[in-house]
Amino acid sequence: MSAHGDANALLAEIAHIGVDAERGGYTRLVFSPAELMLRDWFTQQAAARRLDVETDGNGIMWAWWDVPGRDPGDRHDAIVTGSHLDSVPGGGGFDGPLGVVSALAAVDRLRNCGVTLRRPLAVAVFPEEEGSRFGVACLGSRLLAGAVDPERVRRLSDESGRSYAEVAADAGFDPARIGADTDRLAEVSAFVELHVEQGRGLVDLDRPVALAGAIIAHGRWHLRIEGRGDHAGATRMADRQDPVVVAADAIRSVRERALAVDDARGTVGRLKVTPGGTNVIASSADLWIDVRHRSEEAVRRIIAEVTADAERAAAAEGCAVVMTEQSFSPTVAFDEDLRALMRGALPGAPVLDTGAGHDAGVLAAVVPTAMLFVRNPTGASHTPAETAGAADVAAGVDALTAVLEHLLTR
């Protein structure tokens, strides 16, 4: 094993996979060649550690270290750790992979110190955490937890119009098998996800590692605006039904409505104009809206206001709008008992809340869940500027190893 116990070396092994020369950073969309290559790499790493790898019906990979001498079918008290390998378009190399490589490195450390497992350990890799291909964030964990309708998921489509069912089948996954897996959930006694911090909390505290407190409520919406395509030169201004003008008003509304609520976040990071010609008045525009706040009600209120603003702008322009919710995640407070147990292994670690979503946030509704954050000197994420120092990565592995040892030997 080339990178035994060393998460930095494991990250270096995958540094060439999914490099996006055009955007910078990485683009590793679920079921794309890059993501499938990362899955193969994970399978090899797990096999090299004598872990028993399976991919479930939802495309989640599980690498098991079973309790020696115990019936291998008996995993009722498993401790699970892991994260995701997919990325946003042009994202950093740490969001997701850091939690996976740290889990593998922690397995090495635990083996080296001759730990006696009292319960099984699994390293899990969740697909489509970012929702960058099919629009719904944390898709794998939502399917596992029964938090999304599998029929709806089969019909979700990617940018090229291909359905989840088609894309999954092409990549070798059976879309008929997706859906809630209560048998698997019943095996998980705790889930711990290590993640690079996506803000400056640890930089400000001058500490390498924190425990997570809460994830703020967040959701995604799609605004479809239909207008009337026409000629940019021959159509009088008074005669236009231009969906891009409505889009501009909607984008401004997201900014203003979020600004009006203390510490709310409102973003339009994706916009599509059809057909998209400089000398063409568009026939339609699509935009995708992300809103976050500690209070679910505030998120819902902001979206209601943006919807009303978009409807008004559309009426004035002779366009039609439809707002559709893609995913919604309520505020999550991580398990306090689990955090108290983890404190036994990490005395004095600070507790930080986050505005970023995670599979751990979805799983927190169904199993005791906790997270560890590792300092990110730039505080930036979902951009190539996201980073973590080698010493902090090592400190994260130390922390995860200590926590897992604590939980596995209890």
Ligand code: GLV
């Ligand atoms: C995922 O990283 C999200 O918080 O959007």
Ligand code: MN
């Ligand atoms: Mn992530």
Ligand code: MN
């Ligand atoms: Mn992310």
Ligand code: MN
């Ligand atoms: Mn995330």
